[in-house]
Amino acid sequence: MTVNVDSPATQPHFEKRDFSRIHCDGEVTFHFSGLGQFTGQVFDLSPTAGYFRFEAPAKLEKNLEGSATVRVGEKMFVSYGSIIRKDASGIAFQLRDGMRIFKYVSKLIQQAESSPISRILMGQQVNQILETTITNEQVHHKINCWEFKKCGKEGECIAGTSTEYNGRFGGKNGGRYCAYIEGTICLDAPGAKGLDKMAVCLKCDFYQILMEEIFSASR
16 A cells, blocks of 8 residues: 555644743843842743843832843853843843844754654744844844943043944943053043052953853853
């Protein structure tokens, strides 16, 4: 007897699953300028945001900007963003580098699928989501010191005006290279130079987050 492999009756049925948000076990550390650090658990992720469970204090309000260090397995990602929503169990946080995290986690889930066909179908569905999602990674913007500090000095500080350092660490002018530029008028160390400036910069929350982001890229 001959079996027609193209017959619908002989084809396996696969349901289309929603991978626009995927559950993920991991840890997150938030850093908000002037408010300190807060830790929690990753619940789920999308290409542009994540939902994180922890008991968020009242001072963490919607639209507050900061950074999130997301750890999944042995991999660590640092992303800037802002609080989108807050409730009793945690916060939804915009992730400007969310696409990078989402790709990594979806790949882990894809590799864990039980069959090659399931892995292929998931890959197709995730790829469609990525192609149709407009994210800040596609129009990439790395936060500069004056944006993080909200000092309003970018038009008069050498970190904001000097094109000599443009692009260093991915910033605009010296906006991400400010710790190494003499004579900046940062609120933490206005006009400081040499070792005095470096001593202040080493304690700067923006500098610490910047270094964490740079070195996490190689992990």
